[in-house]
Amino acid sequence: MSEPVISRKTYVWTLAGLLGLLCLTVMLAYLPLGPLHLAAGMLVSVSKMLLIMVFFMHLRVSRRVIWLAASVGFVMLTILIVLSLADYATRSWMP
Amino acid sequence: MNQWVAHQFNSSAQQREAVTLGMWIFLATEVLFFGGLFAAYTVYRHNFPEQFHEASHHLDIVLGAVNTGVLLVSSFFMAMAVWSIQAGRRKLVVLNLVMTVLLAIAFLGIKGFEYHHKFVEHLVPGSGFHYDGDWPGRAEMFFWLYFVMTGLHAIHVIIGIVVISVMAGLVWSGRIGRENDAAVELTGLYWHFVDIVWVFLFPLLYLAGARG
Numbered sequence: 001m002s003e004p005v006i007s008r009k010t011y012v013w014t015l016a017g018l019l020g021l022l023c024l025t026v027m028l029a030y031l032p033l034g035p036l037h038l039a040a041g042m043l044v045s046v047s048k049m050l051l052i053m054v055f056f057m058h059l060r061v062s063r064r065v066i067w068l069a070a071s072v073g074f075v076m077l078t079i080l081i082v083l084s085l086a087d088y089a090t091r092s093w094m095p
Numbered sequence: 096m097n098q099w100v101a102h103q104f105n106s107s108a109q110q111r112e113a114v115t116l117g118m119w120i121f122l123a124t125e126v127l128f129f130g131g132l133f134a135a136y137t138v139y140r141h142n143f144p145e146q147f148h149e150a151s152h153h154l155d156i157v158l159g160a161v162n163t164g165v166l167l168v169s170s171f172f173m174a175m176a177v178w179s180i181q182a183g184r185r186k187l188v189v190l191n192l193v194m195t196v197l198l199a200i201a202f203l204g205i206k207g208f209e210y211h212h213k214f215v216e217h218l219v220p221g222s223g224f225h226y227d228g229d230w231p232g233r234a235e236m237f238f239w240l241y242f243v244m245t246g247l248h249a250i251h252v253i254i255g256i257v258v259i260s261v262m263a264g265l266v267w268s269g270r271i272g273r274e275n276d277a278a279v280e281l282t283g284l285y286w287h288f289v290d291i292v293w294v295f296l297f298p299l300l301y302l303a304g305a306r307g
């Protein structure tokens with residue numbers, strides 16, 4: 001037995017925000033940002049991910065232990081990517 | 096206590112917490128399942144930036160953006176299905192689940208259309224791969240990653256379609272309702288995760304060769 005935990009209005013606004021960010025990320029691709037393209041694209045993607053997780057996936061009304069479980073995968077993935085690049089990005093530094 | 100609480104739990108609230116935590120831990124393993132591919136992508140893009148930039152121009156930004164929108168809207172309908180079951184609106188649950196599935200099928204249709212184009216243009220990695228430009232092998236690596244990452248994602252979409260359809264049937268027949276709605280909510284978590292994966296695939300693959 002349960003009650004709705006997040007209102008329908010919030011879901012509609014979340015969707016509007018997501019579609020707005022989708023338009024933004026496509027527009028950014030056509031701007032002359034040079035090397036900042038990747039950072040801009042990832043920033044928009046992380047924003048979309050947070051909107052989905054906080055509202056659609058109910059993290060806003062979830063217990064802290066769920067927040068922990070939700071973040072652990074991303075923490076491990078960050079370690080994987082950072083340590084991989086620590087190897088590949090520095091190989092040319094060898095004399 | 097009621098019939099929906101398994102004997103190892105003290106209350107339905109405790110059972111709800113346990114199944115939700117279990118689903119999130121499964122999703123963390125899924126993040127790392129896709130994570131290996133994202134790490135491979137990061138390393139190869141770091142090593143071959145020009146070829147990745149160039150190769151990504153062969154992907155259709157419009158189709159990729161439309162597909163992103165299709166998945167985002169399907170996620171919205173999934174969220175509305177969870178809202179509806181919490182509110183005890185059985186028919187609305189089924190309607191929202193059916194909309195989610197229809198959009199997921201549309202996503203696969205557009206994806207298949209794109210795959211077909213890559214096949215016609217000889218951009219599918221393997222013996223038939225043909226690429227005009229310097230370093231075709233490096234461009235081929237981009238297309239390997241494109242097909243494996245979107246392919247693994249498409250498998251997740253297909254699994255989602257099956258599970259959501261089963262949920263729609265169970266809700267329609269009355270075997271899942273407001274009293275035992277956890278299965279629909281967990282299906283929602285899975286579907287939103289599939290959406291999040293695509294949210295990252297779209298800029299990394301389609302927008303890697305920025306047009307600016």
